[in-house]
Amino acid sequence: MEMAELTALLTPGGLRLLDAQDPIESTTDAAAAVSRLRKQGHSPDLVSAVVTQARLRTRAHAKFGDFAERMLFTRAGLEQATRLAVAARHAARFRDAGITAVADLGCGIGGDALGLAALGLRVEAVDADEVTAAIAAYNLAPFGDTVTVGHGTAEQFVEAAEGTSGTLGVDAVWLDPARRTAGHSETSRTRPEEWSPSLDWVLALASRVPVGVKLGPGLDRRLIPDDLEAQWVSAEGSTIELVLWSGVLAREGVRRAALVIRGDSGHELTGRADAADEPARALGAFLHEPDGAVIRARLIGDVARSLDAGMLDEHIAYLTSDAAVTSPFVSSFRVREVLPSEPRALGKALRERGVGTLEIKKRGVDVDPAVLRTKLGLGGDLSATLFLTRIGTKRVAILAERVGAAT
Known part of the structure; x- marks a missing residue:
């Protein structure tokens, strides 16, 4: 706009x-x-x-649900905004840590500030884009003097605050570094040193004050300092963000966390470090796909042990077990049979079984599901899920059916 x-x-x-x-x-x-x-x-x-x-x-x-009816947006701002249900959980962490005032540096259209203000926290928000800052001010106007919104960069806010009083004037900071170029027809800034503010600047701030910083879930793990808590978040099956927490916002003894949100429910798995994987075992009666947040947090081993399951392959993030399980951290499938993996033979086998609607999942193999689907020539009445993966050096096609959504 x-x-x-x-x-x-x-x-x-x-x-x-x-x-x-x-x-x-x-x-x-x-x-x-x-x-x-x-x-x-x-x-x-x-x-x-x-x-x-x-x-x-x-x-x-x-x-944003019904809140969207009174909000304003930019296209980029909506795309990058934190979902309200997730923002509420971020805000609760600030509140539970005893924080009463937060600087939201890079506030976008105000999604996270909405969550903070709704819990009664005082918010000082800024955004580097003038139009976006004006829209955030409109969206946050119902909170009155509890929230102030300004036009400026995170660096300018910190420099001005510390230059005046030697402190930030708030208890903690929330940051969402811009990972795209300025303006509304944007391109990605792929290198952390090119973000605004840069990751080095953010981490330096996190060493001085309590900080929560929202990043892409695919961040190179080597860039995560050992003294920060790294929390990967998924919502409705999609891994949407990585949040780094410092100071009192980081939980004692937690360095890896996977938060899985489905509807109004949230489930979390935490660890002191990456979890050791379980050994691989032969394909059992059930195949389990760990949630993306669990995979990113490298807590698959902890999930496997809780389910009495093993890895399908030591290098592939699928689990298998002989018994049915219920867990919010995996999607489970009953194995029907192993089929030929060559497309022509696979298509013939699926047609013989009356499969017409096929969900294709792949891991560890170079396959384009859309291209494969056209080659299979399906037309039956039944639905199924097909896993294309490998066990050791062998490529396999596993026909399965869902046994129920994670809750």
Whole structure:
């Protein structure tokens, strides 16, 4: 969003026009709305802003639920925003550590600040992008003086605060370094030294004050200091972030954690270090796929021991057991049979079994599921899951069926 569009929108008439819009779910809906609003005589900037926001509000329901109906967004800001359910858990950690005031440095559209303020914490938020900061101020306005939002960088905030009083004026800091270039048509900054602020700057701050820092879940583990808690978070089956915690925000004796969130439920596995894997064993009656957060945290061995399961292969993150299990940390499948892995023979075997809907999972093999699916030529009425993986040097295709979603 450009500043001219935001200025046109942030008027009583502009906001009323936005609130009156029906949900916009498709390009066709958006084109119809543009045509209708232009015929009503509204300016191009206002029409563009209203239609864009109406569409973003529709998309934002997945992260913010009904709160999305009174929020504003940028496309990039919504994409990068923390889901409200996750932000609430972050905020609870600050509260439980006795923190009362937090600086949210790189606040985006205000997702994490919403969670913090909702628990009664005082928040000082800044964002380096002027439009994004203005949108965050709008989203956080219901909290009144509890939250202040400014335009600036994390480095500028810290330099100004410490230069004035020698302290930050808050108890702790939340950081979400920008890992893309500035602006709204962004490209990735892949190297930590190019982030804003850089990872080195963030870690230096974390050594002085309690910090929580949100990063991508694929961060090179060698960059994680030994004295920080590393918590990988998954939501609804997708691994969405890695959070590093320092000072009083890091839990005693915890250096690795996997938080698995499904709906309103959250389950966590913690460890003092990476867990040793269980030995590989022969394929049993059940195959278990560990949650991505568990895999990233390298706590698969702890999950295996809790389930009396073993590794399918010492280098592959699948578990197997002879008994059915229930765990929030794995998705479980009943093994039906092992089929030929060559595409032509595999397709023939699946058609003979009446399989028409096939979920394909792969690990340790170079296969494009979309390409393979077209080669299989399926058309039956049954549904199944196919695991393409390897055991030792042998490539295998395992036909299975889900035994129930993790809860």
